[in-house]
Amino acid sequence: MTTAITADGIRKRYGDVQAVDGVSLTVESGEFFGLLGPNGAGKTTTLEILEGIREPDEGRVELLGLRPWPRNPKLLPRIGVQFQASAFFDRLTARETIRTFASFYGIGHRRADHWLDRVGLSESASVATDKMSGGQAQRLSIACALVHDPELVFLDEPTTGLDPQARRNLWDLLRDINAEGRTVLLTTHYLDEAEVLCDRVAVMDHGKVLRTGAPAALVRELDDTVRVSVESGLITAERARELFASAGAEVSAVEDNGVLLSVATRLPAPVLSVLAEQNALRGLEVRGATLEDVFLHLTGREYRA
Numbered sequence: 001m002t003t004a005i006t007a008d009g010i011r012k013r014y015g016d017v018q019a020v021d022g023v024s025l026t027v028e029s030g031e032f033f034g035l036l037g038p039n040g041a042g043k044t045t046t047l048e049i050l051e052g053i054r055e056p057d058e059g060r061v062e063l064l065g066l067r068p069w070p071r072n073p074k075l076l077p078r079i080g081v082q083f084q085a086s087a088f089f090d091r092l093t094a095r096e097t098i099r100t101f102a103s104f105y106g107i108g109h110r111r112a113d114h115w116l117d118r119v120g121l122s123e124s125a126s127v128a129t130d131k132m133s134g135g136q137a138q139r140l141s142i143a144c145a146l147v148h149d150p151e152l153v154f155l156d157e158p159t160t161g162l163d164p165q166a167r168r169n170l171w172d173l174l175r176d177i178n179a180e181g182r183t184v185l186l187t188t189h190y191l192d193e194a195e196v197l198c199d200r201v202a203v204m205d206h207g208k209v210l211r212t213g214a215p216a217a218l219v220r221e222l223d224d225t226v227r228v229s230v231e232s233g234l235i236t237a238e239r240a241r242e243l244f245a246s247a248g249a250e251v252s253a254v255e256d257n258g259v260l261l262s263v264a265t266r267l268p269a270p271v272l273s274v275l276a277e278q279n280a281l282r283g284l285e286v287r288g289a290t291l292e293d294v295f296l297h298l299t300g301r302e303y304r305a
């Protein structure tokens with residue numbers, strides 16, 4: 001495998017805020033890689049530095065073996081950067097927009113229209129960009145990033161604000177783009193999105209990468225904790241702790257957030273017996289660890305997108 005992106009010790013400060021604080025990562029060619037973290041974690045700043053549109057205070061970046069900063073004209077045809085939908089010209093239609101982007105690369109109308117079709121916008125080609133739905137605008141912005149067939153694609157929170165169906169449709173499109181051999185680097189604050197799409201993720205918080213790995217591997221490192229939850233109000237957390245202790249049920253946490261009483265344990269059977277004896281099983285859910293638990297474990301706090 002060849003390396004598509006290398007970042008070594010990148011840092012960026014805005015006034016008092018250390019937005020990126022020593023990020024190093026490597027993305028292999030063909031990988032679907034996610035920068036994952038809550039709002040303000042430093043994902044967008046990291047992405048902009050990787051893309052070569054923002055200069056880091058420190059550190060070194062290589063894309064496809066080349067330095068992206070200062071702007072490198074040899075690199076531009078090989079990378080695709082998704083702009084936020086708000087950057088479109090309001091009065092242009094979807095077709096005029098993609099043809100405009102295509103013209104920057106000397107690409108003709110046929111190829112531009114092909115990309116409209118690829119993202120499912122052929123039928124909305126005559127709609128002005130300011131009249132498009134959020135999902136349509138996101139798909140158009142992705143088509144504009146891909147119109148010159150780049151081998152490396154950067155996407156900044158491509159599904160934010162979309163309804164669940166529109167998100168799933170976009171996931172299919174992103175998977176196809178990657179399956180064609182393109183390297184994809186995306187930022188997201190959705191844990192489920194990272195879990196479903198990414199070969200590997202870098203979990204970020206406060207400008208640092210806390211851990212990098214395949215989502216499933218990060219979850220496995222947690223040693224298979226299972227979360228058992230029931231409706232809140234059936235039994236207090238304090239009483240539950242006492243009963244688990246006297247029944248010899250090993251639990252690592254019992255929390256009540258007012259909606260659910262959740263128990264983290266590696267052995268769910270005795271926990272379930274205790275709850276059953278107390279007639280406290282209403283709303284029962286048992287689930288294995290997820291990336292949410294990985295974040296909790298790495299930062300000591302609940303994930304808030």
Ligand SMILES: Nc1ncnc2c1ncn2[C@@H]1O[C@H](COP(=O)(O)OP(=O)(O)OP(=O)(O)O)[C@@H](O)[C@H]1O
Binds near residue numbers: 019043044045
């Ligand atoms: N141009 C800027 N000037 C000053 N501070 C900034 C600027 N851009 C970002 N920041 C700050 O830097 C930190 C990291 O922001 P960044 O946008 O990189 O994070 P993020 O993880 O992408 O968050 P979000 O999901 O909200 O976009 C935040 O505290 C943010 O307020």
